[in-house]
Amino acid sequence: MERKQFLRSLGAGAAFAIVFPCVHGCSKDGNGDVAPEDMRPIPTGIDFTIDLDAQEGEALQNNGGFILKEFVVVAKNLEGQYVAASQICSHQQTEEVRFISNDGGIYYCSTHGARFDQTGKPLNSITSNPLKIFNTELTGNILRVFE
């Protein structure tokens, strides 16, 4: 069946939905713009602690592990240092930023594929906006994350 015939057989509404899936704005998929209601503010005023011996800090015991807290991605990088960045992407402000072990440990947003190094510098052309980075300070088993 030819493409035109296939679309005609679906009817006008279904064919339109297939050909123009993002006409009202895509949300968290593909390369479309994120709907304003799905955008979140970049976190500010961050200053919290994590007890690394508690369940909350369990994922930070291994290099490459991370947790999410107050829209911050707190990670133990591949060298065993604690790093933290905004969970809210600097591209279109979805909350999809995570720490991944690829390329020596980077931040990655699954919405459109933006990648950032551990200083927040963009690593591809998805965005030129740096990812917000937070300070970390370890005292005993208490990790402080702050601006």
Ligand code: FES
């Ligand atoms: S919102 Fe587009 S890559 Fe993160």
